[in-house]
Amino acid sequence: MSSSKEERIVPEVLDKENYVDWSVRVHTYLLAKDLWDIVESNDEPPKPADHGNVDENSDRVGAEYRAWRKKNAAALHAIQICCGPDAFSVIRDITSAKIAWETLASKFKPQLLRAxxxxxxxxxxxxxxxxxxxxxxxxxxxxxxxxxxxxxxxxxxxxxxxxxxxxxxxxxxxxxxxxxxxxxxxxxxxxxxxxxxxxxxxxxxxxxxxxxxxxxxxxxxxxxxxxxxxxxxxxxxxxxxxxxxxxxxxxxxxxxxxxxxxxxxxxxxxxxxxxIDGATLIxxxxxxxxxxxxxxxxxxxxxxxxxxxxxxxPPIYALANLPSAFLSGSRLRFWQKWIYDCIYIDPACAINDICIELNNIRLLTYNMSIIRSPEKDSHHKFWSFRGLALKFLKMLGIKFLYDMKLVHVQTFQLLHQMCAMTRSLDEIQMEACFVYGALFRAVDRGNVEFIISLLKANQELVETCDELWRNIFMRAILYRQANVFNLIHRLDSKLAAATAVDRHGNNMLHMAGMLAPYPQLNQISGAALQMQRELQWFKEVESIVPPWTIEHTNSSILTPAQVFTRDHKNLRTEGEKWMKGTATSCTVVGALIVTIMFAAAFTVPGGNNQDTGVPIFLNKELFMVFIISDTISLFSSTTSVLMFLGILTSRYAEEDFLKSLPKKMMIGLSTLFFSIATMMIAFCATLLIVLRDKYSWIFFPVISLASIPVTLFAMMQFPLLVEIFFSTYGAGIFDRNVQIWN
The missing domain is CATH 1.25.40.20 (Ankyrin repeat-containing domain)
Incomplete structure (x- = not known):
């Protein structure tokens, strides 16, 4: 039970953790309302008057009782509305504010650790x-x-x-x-x-x-x-x-x-x-x-x-739950990936030498002698060389790449050892030891290295289904893990996996029609690009499933396309708002540039010869720079306005988010950028034509200032333009030539 805003006395109702602060606030409130004496008093409450004996004394007794009853009810109500459900259930049947207060104290007041x-x-x-x-x-x-x-x-x-x-x-x-x-x-x-x-x-x-x-x-x-x-x-x-x-x-x-x-x-x-202790430690x-x-x-x-x-x-489940320990869970730029690939770490040395170090500490702890072996000497030489290499990498500021690869090598060694252990397990043991659970957890998290190693050790695991009869590829689609889904192209049982149906009658295409989890969606900028990625998933899955699955209905009597429309209704609406908002803002800018550059074409710098109408600075080289840049700016801004108008008037069907709308947005943003850049060039050329003879020193400041708006626009919009381009025309997230059995 909680109080309303008008009746709120305490910020939090009473529970098992906050009695001390709660009691102070309620006590202060009761004092302020002149109600605390009802709770504090040790006297017997007045008794109601005897209605059979009407005299002056009975009237006084009745008035005292009514006054006490009113104050008691007010105090009890204040206490009740400050109680949570558990606390209120303790005093629900109590009619005395004093008894209610004492009951709550005995129940919720922290006791000193006496005895x-x-x-x-x-x-x-x-x-x-x-x-x-x-x-x-x-x-x-x-x-x-x-x-x-x-x-x-x-x-x-x-x-x-x-x-x-x-x-x-x-x-x-x-x-x-x-x-x-x-x-x-x-x-x-x-x-x-x-x-x-x-x-x-x-x-x-x-x-x-x-x-x-x-x-x-x-x-x-x-x-x-x-x-x-x-x-x-x-x-x-x-x-x-x-x-x-x-x-x-x-x-x-x-x-x-x-x-x-x-x-x-x-x-x-x-x-x-x-x-259990060893497994917990691992x-x-x-x-x-x-x-x-x-x-x-x-x-x-x-x-x-x-x-x-x-x-x-088990530990194998913990490793499946840690995709960041593998390369697929690390986001590297192209140059970082190149350096990463060039770094070589001996897998044996990456683990064995550290374990020798751990053993040496253990031996020293128990005061045992340590005998240096030739293997130890070779490792010592390796680590001496590694120390020099690490210093060099640290100087280059890329030591983190070495540390990352070292972790990845160690993880692979650990993973291979775990997967080898699963070879001796039968189906019942795998279920009891959470091997199946680890496999599906790795699928959900996109831990593709873990999945590949486990499938190499037990190829029959590819046929495993979860409690909803979904195989690993259906779950990969559901959780939008492209690197896991790509493995289906390298399996002989591809057709069997693609025709699977879960307990609710959903096939693979139904999985693609369901909305992606928000962590995966949030990795993509803007609702429109999120909608595009969802369509790409649907089209990719549609290309590998048998034709009958396209019109196959699930237990809700919905085809995959109908599931897609139902689950993506809100995302499509948000994508439309995002597109229209961006297009509207850019249209205003583009229209303003069109107006300026059109007027500039007829008010050339220096004016025209009154007799011939020819521009005065027509023979100057910079005048041609002005004319060309003005023309390019006018045409590109006009093109951008038309593209953004095309976006605003689009029908916004689902298919439009796949190619049509992103293409228009790319053309609009790129032409708008060119129009701003050429407008600044035309502006600089105009100033140089007019002021070059007497104020040539102004050239560099003007150029520097003119580059600011161009740079700002590029910084704000160029990443979006690049993302749209690669999302629409790039290699994409799907790879049909992935290698897994090498």
Missing amino acids: KTMVSSESPRSEVTISSDDFNLNEPFYNAVWSGDWQATNEFIARNPDVVRARITYSGRTALHVAAINGHMSIVETLVDKMSEEDLEIKDINGFTALAIAATYNASIKIAECMVRKNTKILTIHVTDMLPAALAFRYGHMKMGRYLYTVTPLDNLVLPQNG CNAIYMQSFDVAWELLKHCPRLAVTPDRFGR
């Missing part, structure tokens, strides 16, 4: 009682730790050694938690030195150990190292169902995650009973693009590729 018991099967301190007195007693100690006052902290510990394991916050955190949050390394070292190994396993009320706090807040590896040296068991304590290493990746701390992974015992990640590492960790862990236990994590999704 709060925490139970943990992993910590010897399984029961912890927290009281407000403890917090008041330890408040100076908390302030010293929070502010990083090492001397004051030591003094408190010296007076009370047990304070190092005391819970000094209402969230049940110890001094080590607080110091880890703020990154006070010296205090952390002091506390760890004074604490026992079991003390480092203490959790706050949210289940976070001090190591988990360090892994998620400031991500200080030195702080983590200090704790791990004291007690390695804290590496295997779950926090929100994750190990600290996975938690660090989850919170976006790649370096901390890599460190914690190297010191976490492998048995806690790769043994069958710990598979998934989080993949999302952080730490593919070296994922690859190295999969090398120890390939089965983890299809083992569900704590969220029920």
Whole structure:
């Protein structure tokens, strides 16, 4: 239940999270309305008068009761309209404002952590009682730790050694938690030195150990190292169902995650009973693009590729959900693509050397000796050369291309390893391990490299359908993933895929007739070009499906063309508005130029000879520049006006957005640009003719100023012109010669 605008007392109605602020505002309102005494009073409310005994006293009692009832109703109404649905249901049947207020307080008011018991099967301190007195007693100690006052902290510990394991916050955190949050390394070292190994396993009320706090807040590896040296068991304590290493990746701390992974015992990640922990770590590492960790862990236990994590999704699904880790998900300019193709990275070195580094850290952690092998030496030489190459690339400002390609190479190595694992799975296992789900997720996201690798490993997956009986190409059309749809041209089962029908009777052409998802539409500028792209999709799919599908009706008795018209009705209207708006604006500009340049042709610079009518400066070379530029400007502006008028008077049928309207817009914009440019040339030529003899110094300033409007128009409209040209006459997004099995 919420209040209206006239009755609004609080900005947000009462819920489980905002009682403190809510109660302050309602209390202030009741005070202002002189209603708080009804809620605050401890006296019994007056009783209604006895109507059988009419006297002066009964009249007074009745008046008191009516006054109380009115104020009580006003206060209760104010409280009710400030309650959300859950809160109102608690007091729906209560008629006393005082009781309603007290009921809401008991239900929603946050309670101090008095006598709060925490139970943990992993910590010897399984029961912890927290009281407000403890917090008041330890408040100076908390302030010293929070502010990083090492001397004051030591003094408190010296007076009370047990304070190092005391819970000094209402969230049940110890001094080590607080110091880890703020990154006070010296205090952390002091506390760890004074604490026992079991003390480092203490959790706050949210289940976070001090190591988990360090892994998620400031991500200080030195702080983590200090704790791990004291007690390695804290590496295997779950926090929100994750190990600290996975938690660090989850919170976006790649370096901390890599460190914690190297010191976490492998048995806690790769043994069958710990598979969910290993899978969770791999998934989080993949999302952080730490593919070296994922690859190295999969090398120890390939089965983890299809083992569900704590969220029920395996690492192969996580990789399918990350198209940005592949080349198809990266947008590069043509020169960047050329440099990218020229960069060579040895796939073996891209992964193996980093994994050797991870193993070396792990060996050092357990104080084991490291023997340099010839393979290590060769890798060392490679990385020395790579260091020089990276410095050179950084000088050129293109190091990001090298880093991008390194990620792509690492991802491919990881992908091949995962796909190889799926070869041994049968249909039931693939369903249980979300291999099918990963395939369809990759289709939806346009992760074509993932799809190709998975189809190479299991070619029968091309026949897989989702719960709506849609194959991967039908979904690619539905989600407008052209790079995935193009794969159909390289399959022997192309005809079978093109004739598929889903549960609702839709064929491929119906999929093309449905409106594209907004993320795909928003990648295209303007509703008109969006409509054009949708038509291109429909025409492309129409060219590969059998003839019977064109008139085939779905369960709604609609043909593909009818589905297209229904779903694109609003987009067509928006495209018409966009076209007309652009054409109207440009028509005004073009008509103005036509008027100016037509008048300029008959008022030539310097005027005409009164006897012969011949222009005075007819023999000057610059006069011919003026005449030619004026003529070109007049003709091109007239052409642009006619093109824009053609747009304004178009019928705006669906087919018009494919070629007709874009062509008119291109001609109109290009001729308008030429008319503006030649108009400026005519203007400059006129000034030079008139002022050249005495004021030649004005030539360069005039030219510079005249170039401003031309440049502005080019900057604003040229990108649109280029986009329309390539969208209409370019190579397009469809490629029938794509190679996938090389």
